[in-house]
Structures are given as structure tokens and as C-alpha cells.
Amino acid sequence: MGLRVLFVDDETRILEGLKRMLRPFRKEWSLSFAKDGREALEILEKETFDVIVSDMRMPGIDGAELLSTVREKYPDMVRIILSGQSDQEKIIRSVGPSHQFLSKPSDPQEIRKTIQSIRVFKELFKEETLARIVGGLSSLPSLPSLYTEVMEKVNSPTASLADVGEAISKDPGMTAQILKLVNSAYFGLSQEVTSPAVAVNLLGLNTVTSLILTVQVFQELSPELLRRFKLDLLGDKSLLVAKLARQIALEETGEKKAADEAYTAGLLADCGKVILASGFPERYGKVVEAAGGDCLWAVEEEEEEFGVSHGPIGAYLMELWGLPGPVVAAIAFHHHPGKARQEEFSALTAVHAAACLEREVGSMGEDEDGPGREGGDGEAGASFLDMEYLDGLGLSGKVEHWRELVEEQVQACAEEA
Incomplete structure (x- = not known):
């Protein structure tokens, strides 16, 4: 039909x-x-x-x-x-x-x-329930700490666009909503916007304030979900992957547009996990249990339970919301980049490398009881990198350099913590 x-x-x-x-x-x-x-x-x-x-x-x-x-x-x-x-x-x-x-x-x-x-x-959805849950969403819930930070910035008498934009750019849900509006035909922009900071600047403080306070398109994650699935850790990981993807994209292209696409795609790459955890908490609990308590890298378990993983689920919502194509593709295929059939470096490449190498480098410091499913031996990320995909782009020789960038960034984050 x-x-x-x-x-x-x-x-x-x-x-x-x-x-x-x-x-x-x-x-x-x-x-x-x-x-x-x-x-x-x-x-x-x-x-x-x-x-x-x-x-x-x-x-x-x-x-x-x-x-x-x-x-x-x-x-x-x-x-x-x-x-x-x-x-x-x-x-x-x-x-x-x-x-x-x-x-x-x-x-x-x-x-x-x-x-x-x-x-x-x-x-891609094998269950109609998934389409109903995703289609019915009007927002993605935010981490309480980031939600509070943005509310404080907006309500401050000395609020500036730069401060609000910086705060919003740390949060996947707020970033998605801001980009949804600024890329709509209402603004009639000649090119797509992928930077949340640029989007906030284009919208202006009054519009952003209306979105937050009047329309209330930003919402907090419930404390119960936050605790049960450790979604604060997912938020930290998403922000780190976004920064790493942006750095890799800058190294490879030298273009701000490519870096912005990579950052936003990295920030939103795991938004499908939040959708699954909030829409199907009991079933997602089984997924996390099957993955050894690790919700950060449960791709196969998600596919087994739902017939599709968090990547395509998040990508469907972002496609519904009209986010730029390179960002949507990176979200959809960041675990299986070869399926995208791309022939050159893109946001997808940057996010795939950043996510896998962050996993590898992060697992090196874990003991046997840590969340890594590979026992903390440092092989987790390496097993997930799609070397055939990278070989096809002529980029497999860049992996060691990217790994060094990731190690430096992870170390810097550890020192800041």
C-alpha cells in the first residue's frame, strides 16, 4: 500500500x-x-x-x-x-x-x-509500538544538572546568548530542539545549522526563553530513570564523544562546518537509549542486564530485544525533527558505518572513531568489576572499530593518531573531574 x-x-x-x-x-x-x-x-x-x-x-x-x-x-x-x-x-x-x-x-x-x-x-522498525513512542515525543528529557544550569542562565538578569548557547550545547535534548527550530522553513536559512551555539545566536534570547519557559519543550529526566540506568554517565559519555568527534573532524578536514556536524552527531548519537529507557523501562532493564549491567554499549542486546538498536531509533526522531542529513546518518550508523555506503570522511566517520576509541581507552583503566564487558583489557573499542569501513576510506592508517587524541582528551577530562 x-x-x-x-x-x-x-x-x-x-x-x-x-x-x-x-x-x-x-x-x-x-x-x-x-x-x-x-x-x-x-x-x-x-x-x-x-x-x-x-x-x-x-x-x-x-x-x-x-x-x-x-x-x-x-x-x-x-x-x-x-x-x-x-x-x-x-x-x-x-x-x-x-x-x-x-x-x-x-x-x-x-x-x-x-x-x-x-x-x-x-x-526499520519491526514493532509499531516503537514508531508510536518515538512519533509521540515532543522533547528529549535532559539531565537535571544541565536543565538547572540552562534555567539559571535564562533567568539571570545578566544572561547572554553565549552563556545560554554554551550550556545548551552540553545537552542532547536541548540541542536537538534548538536545531529543529532553527533549521525549519520558518527561518528560511540558506544553509543548514549544526552548531547549537550558532542556533541559539540566530534564534535570539527572547525566542530561546519562550521555548524554555512558555512552551516548555525542555524537560528533566526522572530521578528514577537516572538512577536505574545511570543516564548521568551516558550524558558524560555523549559530551566526551562529541568533543572527540569534533577534534577528529577538525584534524581531517580543517572545516568548522564538518566539526560542528561531528560534534552534534556525537552528542546525539545515543539519544535512542534515552528513548528506549524512558519508553520501555522494563524491557530496557532486561537489555542492560543481558549486557552485564552496561547500558553504554548494549547494541546487540538492543537489537535482540527490539529488532533495532538505539542508533536508528534516535536517527528516526532526528529525521522527524528535520535535523541535517549528515547528522542523522551519523546517529543511525555510528555502530555499523559500513551500512551507510559513504565513500569519504564524514561526521559518521568521526563519531564512529570517537565512540569506539573512547570505549577502548576508557576500558583500559577499568578493573575486572568495571562496566566494560571485555574485563578491562583494553580490547573493547578495538573490537568495535569497523576497520573494513576505514580501509575503504583510506583512513585505517589514521587510527593510531586518533587514539592518541582520544587518550589526551580522556586524560584531561579525568584531571578535571
Whole structure:
């Protein structure tokens, strides 16, 4: 069956225009149209859809309210705002319930590309429950310490964009939300933004404050999950991998854009673990138990339990939220980079190397009772590096140099602790 898409707009001429523009896709998609939010909800009660694309400004039930209801009742549906709306307050209202924001008028090929790229990751899920859990998310919970730090910065009378940006860039959940908004069509930027600090600067302090205090798209991790799965350690590891990936990318390319992509991908690489731990705590508890109590490197156990690991799960959410392609690919394939079929150095390469080498170097200092599954003999990371992938890129000779960079960074972090 083709993809089922519901378009909602109160302007008849807009709906007629969409029907004409999207006619070439009728062999791929089953298209339906509703003239307002109320009719859309009536249709949804009778039929099943994969995607809903709604105008923002409509009488009665507007786009934000409609998509909020859809998120609650049909969380696995992809939710897209298609609007020429320029009211910042209304746009910010749509951040939570919508996955992406596209401008109107929009190129039909852009709509097709957006929907198809999301579908690729969704098809990796063997369980419908996973798609519902991920699709229903409006935020990724943050570590309490980082959440508190950002709140203090925002509420400070001397708050600066630089201070807020630095604080947000330490946290995967906040970084993802900021990049989701700044890369939306609302801002119409000529190039994608991958640096959370740059994103905060572009959004401005008032918008960031509204996101935090008014819309409340940032949330804290529950203390119970934090303790049970040691997610504070996961947060520390994610930040370290992000820094290492950025350093490796700078060494290899000398380009800030590549370094920013690598940093953000490294920071978000394990966000799928947070999704699994919070959405399926009992089942993820079994995963961690099977991995010897180690949630940091339980890829095979995740695949055994859920049919897919945290990489594609996190990537699906980031694709839903419209984050840049190189970042999404790195999150999806950082444990299996050969599956991405890339032929040159990328954020994926940097994150894969950083994560594996951090694992190797970190395990060297562990005793036999430590969390490393290789008994602390220093071989864990080496066994996970995909040397065939690195050989194919002509980069296997760089591994020792990268290892030295990782050792220096790990040592520096240990001294700071």
C-alpha cells in the first residue's frame, strides 16, 4: 500500500493547488484533503494515515491545536506544518506538536523528499509500538544538572546568548530542539545549522526563553530513570564523544562546518537509549542486564530485544525533527558505518572513531568489576572499530593518531573531574 497522506487547509484554492501539484505522486501516495481541523479529525476517526500536513492559521481548530490532538490520538503519524505564517508566537506553539515546519507555497518535491526520508527510517522498525513512542515525543528529557544550569542562565538578569548557547550545547535534548527550530522553513536559512551555539545566536534570547519557559519543550529526566540506568554517565559519555568527534573532524578536514556536524552527531548519537529507557523501562532493564549491567554499549542486546538498536531509533526522531542529513546518518550508523555506503570522511566517520576509541581507552583503566564487558583489557573499542569501513576510506592508517587524541582528551577530562 502506498503512503497515506492527509492535507488540511481552510483555503479552497490552496487545496486545489496541492491536488494539482501532487498529482504525479498519486501512484506512490494515497492522498486525502480536509478543509479545516474539524473535518480532518472526522476523517481520522474513519481512516488511517501515515502523514498529516496542516496549515497553521485556520478558523476554529488551528494547526497547532489539530496536531496536538493528532499527537495524542495517533502518535505514530508524521506531523508537518505547511504555512506562510510569520507570527513567531504561533510558530513556537507549533514546535511541540509538529515534527517539521515547511513554508507555503512549498515545492512539491520538497514535500516528497521530506516525507520519503522519514519513511526510510520508520521502515526499520519491526514493532509499531516503537514508531508510536518515538512519533509521540515532543522533547528529549535532559539531565537535571544541565536543565538547572540552562534555567539559571535564562533567568539571570545578566544572561547572554553565549552563556545560554554554551550550556545548551552540553545537552542532547536541548540541542536537538534548538536545531529543529532553527533549521525549519520558518527561518528560511540558506544553509543548514549544526552548531547549537550558532542556533541559539540566530534564534535570539527572547525566542530561546519562550521555548524554555512558555512552551516548555525542555524537560528533566526522572530521578528514577537516572538512577536505574545511570543516564548521568551516558550524558558524560555523549559530551566526551562529541568533543572527540569534533577534534577528529577538525584534524581531517580543517572545516568548522564538518566539526560542528561531528560534534552534534556525537552528542546525539545515543539519544535512542534515552528513548528506549524512558519508553520501555522494563524491557530496557532486561537489555542492560543481558549486557552485564552496561547500558553504554548494549547494541546487540538492543537489537535482540527490539529488532533495532538505539542508533536508528534516535536517527528516526532526528529525521522527524528535520535535523541535517549528515547528522542523522551519523546517529543511525555510528555502530555499523559500513551500512551507510559513504565513500569519504564524514561526521559518521568521526563519531564512529570517537565512540569506539573512547570505549577502548576508557576500558583500559577499568578493573575486572568495571562496566566494560571485555574485563578491562583494553580490547573493547578495538573490537568495535569497523576497520573494513576505514580501509575503504583510506583512513585505517589514521587510527593510531586518533587514539592518541582520544587518550589526551580522556586524560584531561579525568584531571578535571
